[in-house]
Amino acid sequence: xxxxxxxxxxxxxxxPLIALADEDSPESSTTTPPxxxxxxxxxxxxxxxxxxxxxxxxxxxxxxxxxxxxxxxxTEAEKASKEERRRMAFSRYGLIEMPGRTLPMGFVSDxxxxxxxxxxxxxxxxxxxxxxxxxxxxxxxxxxxxxxLVEYRVRFLGRKRSEFAQNLAVPLSRSNGSTNAQIFSVVxxxxxxxxxxxxxxxxxxxxxxxxxxxxxxxxxxxxxKQNLYIDGYVSKSHRxxxxxxxxxxNSDERIKSWDNDFVDILAYAESVKxxxxxxxxNRELSAKGEAVFNDHCSSCHGTYGQNASYPEKMxxxxxxxxxxxxxxxxxxxxxxxxxxxWISEDGKVKVVEQPTGYVAPPLDGVWASAPYFHNGSVPTLxxxxxxxxxxxxxxxxxxxxDTARVGLEVKEFVELPGEAKSADxxxxxxxxxxxxxxxxxxxxxxxxxxxxxxxxxxYLKSL
Numbered sequence: 130x131x132x133x134x135x136x137x138x139x140x141x142x143x144x145p146l147i148a149l150a151d152e153d154s155p156e157s158s159t160t161t162p163p164x165x166x167x168x169x170x171x172x173x174x175x176x177x178x179x180x181x182x183x184x185x186x187x188x189x190x191x192x193x194x195x196x197x198x199x200x201x202x203x204t205e206a207e208k209a210s211k212e213e214r215r216r217m218a219f220s221r222y223g224l225i226e227m228p229g230r231t232l233p234m235g236f237v238s239d240x241x242x243x244x245x246x247x248x249x250x251x252x253x254x255x256x257x258x259x260x261x262x263x264x265x266x267x268x269x270x271x272x273x274x275x276x277x278l279v280e281y282r283v284r285f286l287g288r289k290r291s292e293f294a295q296n297l298a299v300p301l302s303r304s305n306g307s308t309n310a311q312i313f314s315v316v317x318x319x320x321x322x323x324x325x326x327x328x329x330x331x332x333x334x335x336x337x338x339x340x341x342x343x344x345x346x347x348x349x350x351x352x353x354k355q356n357l358y359i360d361g362y363v364s365k366s367h368r369x370x371x372x373x374x375x376x377x378x379n380s381d382e383r384i385k386s387w388d389n390d391f392v393d394i395l396a397y398a399e400s401v402k403x404x405x406x407x408x409x410x411n412r413e414l415s416a417k418g419e420a421v422f423n424d425h426c427s428s429c430h431g432t433y434g435q436n437a438s439y440p441e442k443m444x445x446x447x448x449x450x451x452x453x454x455x456x457x458x459x460x461x462x463x464x465x466x467x468x469x470x471w472i473s474e475d476g477k478v479k480v481v482e483q484p485t486g487y488v489a490p491p492l493d494g495v496w497a498s499a500p501y502f503h504n505g506s507v508p509t510l511x512x513x514x515x516x517x518x519x520x521x522x523x524x525x526x527x528x529x530x531d532t533a534r535v536g537l538e539v540k541e542f543v544e545l546p547g548e549a550k551s552a553d554x555x556x557x558x559x560x561x562x563x564x565x566x567x568x569x570x571x572x573x574x575x576x577x578x579x580x581x582x583x584x585x586x587x588y589l590k591s592l
Contacts, residue, residue, distance in 0.1 A: 172397025184243030223268030263348030263401035323470025336460035344505030403494025418588025450570030499536035509536030
């Protein structure tokens with residue numbers, strides 16, 4: 130019973146608005162895409178227009194969240210114009226502007242002034258200030274957003290704090306830009322049987338929960354992969370990605386009615402192309418780096434250019450040496466959920482029940498997808514190539530890009546600064562001392578000379 134309580138608390142923590150959400154999970158007024166679109170075009174249309182989740186918040190709530198911000202930010206917001214206040218809110222919560230749209234990337238209107246979240250909240254980011262759909266959102270302050278929303282509802286809408294106590298008990302993320310996403314999935318799938326029907330309370334037997342923040346992968350790597358996720362535990366399928374819409378506010382019939390939508394959504398994700406590096410590349414040095422890459426990196430990460438290949442190679446955890454909490458944090462019960470029933474497509478979905486490590490990812494567009502490693506612990510490619518010089522704690526700028534080290538513009542610290550006293554402030558820093566956030570491992574570059582690393586860094590810009 131204690132574990133059942135924990136998993137239900139986790140569900141509330143993941144979705145703090147269920148208490149106020151419309152149980153009918155309203156969709157926007159227009160749910161049918163225009164005729165003549167390709168599958169991938171329909172997929173993007175669905176992500177921009179169709180409502181798959183109960184509303185996260187009302188527009189009026191978002192407009193007034195500044196009233197619970199800490200000082201001096203609250204006073205600054207009070208004096209600001211409505212547009213300036215909106216910009217401040219987007220910055221605080223890591224929301225991404227999308228040209229031509231009022232709502233941030235990853236949110237859809239329900240037609241009743243409500244916002245519903247979808248894939249692009251985590252998989253729609255920006256690099257050097259430029260928004261890019263399919264890029265990991267390394268700014269998203271999910272925990273801060275949820276806590277501010279709870280505080281606003283308690284102080285200004287008359288809700289009781291006890292109603293939301295569970296929201297603060299289980300982490301949505303311990304660092305801005307990463308989320309506890311796979312544990313959300315563990316929770317949601319534990320509530321349903323193999324036909325997606327919600328289980329009676331007494332039949333819920335959730336597995337242990339080992340929380341671990343993840344850096345969202347770039348959409349443009351999907352096309353090359355046969356299996357999903359950093360440990361490659363499940364074969365790629367549109368139904369597998371539907372695990373994240375299994376909220377109790379969605380019935381099994383409703384989820385299944387979206388089957389074809391998610392065929393298109395996966396097609397869209399696979400159609401996304403990696404962006405080209407925006408600054409000059411030293412082509413002579415890059416050519417030398419390509420030779421280094423082919424000699425030392427390609428057996429795991431593949432080859433690029435003409436006759437490109439990708440081996441999708443599992444690297445044993447003892448060999449790669451990166452943080453293993455993700456590997457240990459996915460319970461067998463959750464992996465096995467995808468082997469049977471509707472979501473398995475009658476057994477077509479294959480599951481690796483006991484992965485032994487992590488799959489080396491493709492490196493297309495790697496210059497844009499900082500931070501690095503599955504937990505987002507390494508801020509630049511230079512730090513990837515210099516394992517002994519990775520920062521213990523780092524703080525990124527909002528839109529800066531480090532062209533010298535290729536990645537996030539950061540300040541480095543030997544420990545969390547004393548001025549980071551509040552939980553909000555602490556989440557702005559990436560602290561590799563926290564569980565699941567180690568930047569250790571992937572020491573392979575230590576076999577290279579400094580000249581080889583410099584050339585390799587230049588080559589990685591070109592992918």
